[in-house]
Amino acid sequence: xxxxxxxxxxxxxxxxxxxxxxxxxxxxxxxxxxxxxxxxxxxxxxxxxxxxxxxxxxxxxxxxxxxxxxxxxxxxxxxxxxxxxxxxxxxxxxxxxxxxxxxxxxxxxxxxxxxxxxxxxxxxxxxxxxxxxxxxxxxxxxxxxxxxxxxxxxxxxxxxxxxxxxxxxxxxxxxxxxxxxxxxxxxxxxxxxxxxxxxxxxxxxxxxxxxxxxxxxxxxxxxxxxxxxxxxxxxxxxxxxxxxxxxxxxxxxxxxxxxxxxxxxxxxxxxxxxxxxxxxxxxxxxxxxxxxxxxxxxxxxxxxxxxxxxxxxxxxxxxxxxxxxxxxxxxxxxxxxxxxxxxxxxxxxxxxxxxxxxxxxxxxxxxxxxxxxxxxxxxxxxxxxxxxxxx
Ligand SMILES: NC(=O)c1ccc[n+]([C@@H]2O[C@H](COP(=O)([O-])OP(=O)(O)OC[C@H]3O[C@@H](n4cnc5c(N)ncnc54)[C@H](O)[C@@H]3O)[C@@H](O)[C@H]2O)c1
Ligand SMILES: [Zn+2]
Numbered sequence: 150x151x152x153x154x155x156x157x158x159x160x161x162x163x164x165x166x167x168x169x170x171x172x173x174x175x176x177x178x179x180x181x182x183x184x185x186x187x188x189x190x191x192x193x194x195x196x197x198x199x200x201x202x203x204x205x206x207x208x209x210x211x212x213x214x215x216x217x218x219x220x221x222x223x224x225x226x227x228x229x230x231x232x233x234x235x236x237x238x239x240x241x242x243x244x245x246x247x248x249x250x251x252x253x254x255x256x257x258x259x260x261x262x263x264x265x266x267x268x269x270x271x272x273x274x275x276x277x278x279x280x281x282x283x284x285x286x287x288x289x290x291x292x293x294x295x296x297x298x299x300x301x302x303x304x305x306x307x308x309x310x311x312x313x314x315x316x317x318x319x320x321x322x323x324x325x326x327x328x329x330x331x332x333x334x335x336x337x338x339x340x341x342x343x344x345x346x347x348x349x350x351x352x353x354x355x356x357x358x359x360x361x362x363x364x365x366x367x368x369x370x371x372x373x374x375x376x377x378x379x380x381x382x383x384x385x386x387x388x389x390x391x392x393x394x395x396x397x398x399x400x401x402x403x404x405x406x407x408x409x410x411x412x413x414x415x416x417x418x419x420x421x422x423x424x425x426x427x428x429x430x431x432x433x434x435x436x437x438x439x440x441x442x443x444x445x446x447x448x449x450x451x452x453x454x455x456x457x458x459x460x461x462x463x464x465x466x467x468x469x470x471x472x473x474x475x476x477x478x479x480x481x482x483x484x485x486x487x488x489x490x491x492x493x494x495x496x497x498x499x500x501x502x503x504x505x506x507x508x509x510x511x512x513x514x515x516x517x518x519x520x521x522x523x524x525x526x527x528x529x530x531x532x533x534x535x536x537x538x539x540x
Contacts, residue, residue, distance in 0.1 A: 166329040170309055170397065172390060176297065176336040177221045185225035187295060187332045188268055197268055198232040200261055202254065202281040204273025206240035207299040210342035229268075233261045240273060242431040244280040245315040248324075254284035258292070268293045268331065274300040274347070275307035275435065279325070282313035286328035293331035299339035301351020301385070302436050305392035308333045311406055320497050321423040327407045335393070337386055348385070349472040350436025352377055355392040356468060357443050361417050362395050364515030371463050374470035411504030412519050418442030420508060421480075424494025428479045440473035441480070441535075446510055448531035449523070455512030465538065476539035480532045491532075492525060 151157050169190070173183050188197050201218060208214045215235050222231050236257060244250040263269070269285040269292050271278055278296050285292040298308035314325025340348065352370070359367035369387070370377075376384045399415055400406045413419075422442035426433055433441075444465060451461040468475055482490045499506040505521050512518040 168330050168332050170333040170393060172335045172337065174336060174338050176334055177217045179221055179224040184334060185228050187334060189228040190332065196227065197229050198263065199229050199268045199270050200232040200258065200263060201235045201270045202277065203235055203237050204240040204277040204299055205237050207273055207339060208237055232263060232267060238277055238281065240277055242276050245276050250280045251284045251315060254281055255288055258284065258288045263288060263292055265289050265292060268295055270295045270297060272297040272299060275302045278303055278307050279313045280315060282328060283315060283325055286313060286326040291328060296330045296333045298335060300343060300347050301340060301389065302354055304335040305351060305389045306354045306396055308335060309393045309396050311400060319427055321426060340385060346434065348380060349378060350434040352388065352471045353436045353440035353443065353473050355388045357417050357439060358392055358395045358415065360443065360511040360514060361414060361509060361517035362515060366391050367514055371467035374467045378470060378472040408502065411502050412507040412509065413502060414509045414517055417509045418446050420494045420498035421445055421491055424491055424497065425477060425479055428482065428490060433477065437474050440468050441475060441477055444468060444475040444535055445531045448534055449527055450510040450512055452527055455510055455518065456514055460514050476535040489529065495523060
């Protein structure tokens with residue numbers, strides 16, 4: 150008994166999570182054992198049931214995708230079998246915009262009698278990883294998910310993270326869970342087939358994490374921006390691996406993998422990015438919105454004396470040379486009360502985490518600081534500056 154007469158029993162759990170993140174090419178070449186070994190990575194030596202969810206965009210750019218996947222399962226039938234047909238999911242943010250795709254997938258997982266030792270193999274962009282990942286995390290309280298990201302954002306950020314989510318009630322990622330994957334397989338071959346717009350959009354997440362974590366990586370990005378835009382494979386593969394590594398390191402060592410505190414450093418530039426995505430009805434790609442978001446918050450950091458003007462100019466040049474936007478007309482949109490509609494993003498960002506508003510800024514480059522309020526006049530000045538500069 151405690152002095153107050155209450156009965157207190159203490160409980161403390163600590164659960165280590167471990168998952169491999171492997172970079173490869175031609176993951177579905179029958180001679181590449183990686184996927185089969187990954188499915189069987191606990192050495193259970195039996196045939197695992199695998200439901201395959203495939204992004205329609207990835208399927209469209211990959212000749213004979215379904216036949217290739219089926220052939221791979223045939224070759225490796227000792228350890229894996231297809232649980233039903235390959236499920237094609239309409240790619241892009243539309244899969245995240247309501248519960249339709251999630252409930253459909255949950256129904257399919259039930260109809261195919263998946264259990265907690267079955268695998269859901271999700272092949273797709275960040276949106277499909279989020280949508281199918283959420284569905285799989287709910288069924289039987291969590292199935293094994295192997296993520297096979299097919300976009301730059303998917304490989305350098307979403308795939309290596311520990312969360313998923315869909316957009317509801319006008320808020321990005323309103324509904325979601327923390328659910329580390331069973332494994333991540335990044336096949337660079339998918340990136341070769343991406344449309345230019347998706348290829349370029351993913352570069353912004355690398356600038357984001359470099360600005361707050363790694364000045365050498367930041368220099369690499371600025372020095373190679375034109376090569377990246379020109380679809381140089383070697384430069385892009387380095388970008389993807391280094392960016393993924395920095396995300397993994399932060400989640401592992403940052404002290405708050407499941408975001409219980411009020412700070413979310415990996416979301417530098419995202420308070421405005423998420424709001425812009427919503428305001429554009431998702432016409433802006435996540436990566437494009439992030440480029441604008443980090444340009445705006447870096448202007449703010451520069452004016453607060455956290456980064457020198459030269460660094461800010463180097464960033465803007467790097468973003469532009471990569472083909473990324475630094476401005477969008479929606480930045481100037483006003484709400485009914487005449488206030489900048491963008492500023493709602495600050496409220497939503499704070500509401501998502503709870504506690505005091507906490508915004509991460511670079512300061513100096515490669516390091517970060519947290520601030521707890523933002524001056525709207527300075528944000529407006531940043532918007533005007535970026536408008537003039539982007540002209
Ligand atoms: N869970 C997380 O930790 C996390 C982190 C960062 C971003 N995200 C989310 O990820 C989403 C953005 O992901 P994205 O940038 O990968 O875009 P996306 O998944 O929306 O895909 C963009 C388009 O590319 C197509 N596509 C995918 N792979 C292709 C391929 N290989 N070839 C041709 N087309 C292909 C898709 O069908 C879609 O039309 C956003 O919703 C964002 O919020 C989540
Ligand atoms: Zn992001």
